[in-house]
Amino acid sequence: MFSGFLSESQSRIDKLQIAALCGLMLLGMAFVYSATMVTEAANSAPWYNQIWVRQIFWYLVGLGAATVVCLINYHTLARWALVLYWGNVLLLALVLVFGSVRFGARRWFDLGFFSLQPSEFAKLAFILAQAHFLSRPEEEVRSPIIFWQSIGLMILPFLFIMKEPDLGSALVLIPTGLAIMFAAGTPKRYLLWLGGGVGILAALFLVDILFAPPGWWTIKLEDYQRQRLLVYFGASFAPRNASPADKIKAAEQERTKSYQVRQALISVGTGGLLGKGWHQGNQTALGFLPPGAAHNDFIFSVIAEEKGFVGSIVVLTLYGVILFTGLRIAGHARDRLGKLMAVGVVALLFSHVFINIGMNIRIVPVTGIPLPLLSYGGSSVLGSLIAMGMLQNVYIYRKAY
């Protein structure tokens, strides 16, 4: 009976994907509420200032923006790809100068009612530009010049975002770009070389961070970035030649730094199979999960704590539906441009989901990146919904109407 409903030829939009999307937004609403309405101050705030209401507002704005994106044929969008790309690169440059500083990073434009995070939109512009650039015939894509040019297209926003610094957001550009290149038909050996090169560089980088003897040249990282990596690999903060007092101090520092990860893990772990029930999780209520992060980057641990393994699987299933319907859209796209756009969006969403959930269960180091559609945040919600609009756009215009 589902075949009729699911059959894409019956409808202009991918209903299955829309259903999963709505499911995620409902979850987001419920758990942003659960994560924030824990203090008296939050409960007594006027309704329009309550974070979950704001989240709904951003959902609505995002859905509006996605609809607009759907209405414009993606070929029209692609014509503006380079303009959008350079515009976003300009914004990334401006944010380094005029942006406001929070948690030691310059990532936001403070617009009063809303902090705009340009990197969220730069990712989309990059997908559009990369897809547009590589949508040329496959023979051309095989040439090394195009390969290096597309690498350049990827590196430019990467460097700007790194500079903010926002390692997480910068890193997701790489799998996204690589996926688009792969789907576009870039020869495998290039990609293998590239992958190998990146891998070796990353390995050298880690070895340098973790094991470099004192006095050696080390890659300059922000302290917090270095510490996050050390926390992830369970290495000592203290240099090898540190005095015992320093080592104790470093251990103490390490304990505080690994606090968030530990608390997130405790939240997820204590959820068990079925969880403690909605709004019953005490990790947020007691403030062990930092109030600033619970509804943001750590929203998944709130869901996992309150709904358990079953809840986590539901979330993963919803993402899975979106990702695979996305790939299906890529398969049905009318042309290479549509296919590459769809692949880019899927790769971007997947990177976010994997890194974010992975950091909640400590299989990837902590990097401050949001969980698409669930985490609170105007830029993230807007960006994610626009990305979904792009997918649907490719679907809608799969046939030349």
Added chain:
Amino acid sequence: MLIFDQLKKNDPQLRILAVLLLCGLFVLVAGLWWVQIVSSRDYQAHLDMQSFRTVRIPAVRGKILDRNGVALAENHPTYNVNLYLDELRKPFEDACSKEISRARAILKQQAEEKQRQLKRKLNKEERKQFTLSLRDRGALKQKARFDVASNVVAEISRRLGQPFSLDPINFQKHYEQSLALPLPIATNLTSRQIAVFSEQCTEQVGVDLSVQSTRFYPFGTTAGHLLGHLQKDDSSAEGEDAYFSYRLTDYRGVLGIEAGYDKELRGKAGVKSVVVNNLGYRQTENIWEAAQPGQNIVLTIDREVQRKAETALQVYGPVTRGACVVMDVQTGDILVMASSPTVNPNDSIQGYSDAEIERLRDPKLRPEINRATQDNYAPGSIFKTITGLACLEAGLDPNAMIYNPGYYQFSNKRSKPVKDLAAPGQYDFKKALMKSSNTYFIENGLKVGIEAIIRLGQRLHLGERIGLPTRQEAPGIFPNERTLRAGWYDGDTANICIGQGKMAVTPLQMAVMISAIANGGKVLWPRLVDRIETIDPTSTAPPVIFEKGRVRDNLGVRQRSLQIVREAMLADVEEGGTGSKAFIEGLDIGGKTGTAQVMDAHNRTIADTVWFASFAPYERPRWAVIVMIETDVNAGSGGSTCAPIAKKIYQALLDRERGTTNHVERVAQAH
């Protein structure tokens, strides 16, 4: 699956991407399964450790009652004012941020000053001097918190009209170590302060009254030794959880009944769990396990008589050193057990004054000793009752006369003669006991031999502990076969015959001895505790009742011999003997006085121990009354010092008897 079917038609790249996606999702599922299902219990343990604190709540201690149900040790509520830091969290935060922003403003001003001086912008290194370090911030916060708390304390002090102070070091210590618990700022409020507080201070944030159950001995020094005292001790008793985050003040009995029945009195401590937030502030709390109150101990002591006996005992005022014991000769019940100088068990709770500590340390007074059971004394002439019994059993004719020249001369002429305070003349048994003739008892005692006396002493279990629950017991000293073998002379036997030399007893042992003479030869176990009662009214467990009149041994002498001794003791009081000062109209008392010399290492007399051992009524004996006083040499005697005390005690017993019967009649009429 639909999606894959459709992908198959398409290019291989998409298929590879789909496989990668699937792998990624699978990794996440596997990770989540590991964390949420496999290691869930470990994380739960982590969570409990960081967000729960357990508090040990001591149980309410059982009461100690006298035989009529009068509480000798009970608990009364004391009221404390507590500071609840979790309620002050908001003011703390406000004060902290104010303090920090003020410090920042000052630093900023200083930085600008410096810039003007240098006429240039400060570089990064220089700017560092003008920023707050983490340590500075910590110190500022600490100060801000203390200011808030001490303001609250000052406000409470003003309202209650008593200056309470808050020590910054203590406050910080409490903040760091026991944040989840309230901080007491004022203890033991007066009733007026309680009223003022409940009227005026309830709207004050962060403070509240708390009630604490405090041990209280309503009659102060009465039976102080017997009750014993407590010591602060919050460790876990057997069968309790060993680990608690916090423990509330609790006490443990270390002496007397409080120690002997500590387990029963103490009850079972409860557990309270406090949920704390990430900073350690209290969030909610609930009782996991309620404390089970301790049981009541009902003593055989009669509070009224005990009090009168204690007053009577202090013939030399509070520095009197002595003891008295009243025992029911049929049941073994100890009605009175008094020792002087007295101690006040309330001091163990409320604290000892310097003067009191000084007094307790006095090597001569030794107030902490329970003289009724805890020290050895030579019984002196009161032991002649037993020497007499041994002689009578060996066939002594009580009417046979012996001449007393005023001393006793051993057959071995080199030995020093023993002085006899009884006037020279002819003595039969009755007169010898009445006048306490040393010559008579030494001469007859040497005839029957030490073994006969030792046999009786062993049946009385002299030289052995009774096993009192009070942990205040000396065994006394008494010769046995082994001591005899080690070298024994007639002089030693002579000394034993008159209750001196190589023997020592406690007043309680003498009470047992006199009871045995009075009740026809039964050597009883003294009985201090009548029963253990459960406080819980819903409990169906029957109270533990200790058996009355348990016989430990039997003297194994003829009733006729006992009768002769009793007659002689009656004569001692009623026919102008040494104990005549105990005489009471309407109560026939049989008594025996005693004066024992306390010798130092050079055989010089340094003090006397004077005794009066008695029983009454003569016809149907009920009570044995033993009085013992330590005096200076020749400062007193059993007859002049102790017999009047015994008289007062008998008077008290008679009053009590009448009072109780009157009371019973009144109750009967009322019904």
